[in-house]
Amino acid sequence: MNNTKELFDLAKSTSQRAYAPYSNFQVGASVLSDSGNFYSGCNVENISYPVGTCAETGAISAMVSGGDKKIKEILIYASSKELITPCGACRQRIAEFADSSTLIHLADDEGVKQTYTITELLPYSFKDFK
Ligand code: THU
Numbered sequence: 598m599n600n601t602k603e604l605f606d607l608a609k610s611t612s613q614r615a616y617a618p619y620s621n622f623q624v625g626a627s628v629l630s631d632s633g634n635f636y637s638g639c640n641v642e643n644i645s646y647p648v649g650t651c652a653e654t655g656a657i658s659a660m661v662s663g664g665d666k667k668i669k670e671i672l673i674y675a676s677s678k679e680l681i682t683p684c685g686a687c688r689q690r691i692a693e694f695a696d697s698s699t700l701i702h703l704a705d706d707e708g709v710k711q712t713y714t715i716t717e718l719l720p721y722s723f724k725d726f727k
Contacts (some may be wrong), residue, residue, distance in 0.1 A: 598669060602627055605704055607637045608674035615639035619646060624681065625674045626652035630665035636686065641727050657694060670692045672702040672709065688719040717720040 604627045610624025610684040621644045637654020653673060660668070671691060675681045680703050683691065691701065695715040702709045715722075 601672070601702065602709060603627075603635065604617065604670060604672040604702065605674065605708060607635055608652075608672045611637040611639045611656075612674055612676070615652065618642060619644070619649075619682045622675065622677070626654035626656035627642045627658045627672045628668050629670040630663075631659055631667035631669050632665050634660075634663060634665055636660040636663055636665075640670050649689050651684060653683055653690060655680055657690055660694070665683075666694060668698070668699050669671055670700040670702065671695075673705055674704045676706050683718065685719075688715070689722065691715055692719050 608625035612623045615623035617623050617640055624640045625637060627635060629635055636656055637658040638652050638659055640650065640652045642649035673681060673683055682703060689691040692715050695713060697716060699715055701713045701718060703711045
């Protein structure tokens with residue numbers, strides 16, 4: 598199985614476990630790290646709406662918990678008419694663990710529709726301040 602297919606299947610299956618009773622919008626994200634490990638996360642909402650977390654947040658947390666620090670590829674999946682793109686906060690979260698070669702795939706039920714770099718999604722991002 599190639600990486601994109603594995604990332605797609607993982608993000609889709611993880612999205613089906615999302616806890617999204619308020620938006621009814623389930624999202625899954627999967628990560629392939631530079632060490633070749635796969636991780637995933639789903640959105641987890643909360644009755645106090647701002648407390649909810651995005652799928653990308655969960656996937657990145659799983660990656661860091663698993664001991665990895667570099668995203669080789671990340672795939673974000675939702676079964677929606679409009680292709681979803683990561684929110685601003687998640688772009689910043691991805692940027693922390695990405696470099697110019699990191700691939701950010703956006704997918705719907707038909708598969709990967711677009712692939713971006715972090716510079717394309719978050720140009721002029723806040724970097725080193727020291
Ligand atoms: N959401 C994600 O998990 N990732 C995205 O890239 C966009 C939005 C979630 C947040 C919320 O639980 C639901 O989708 C509706 O906004």
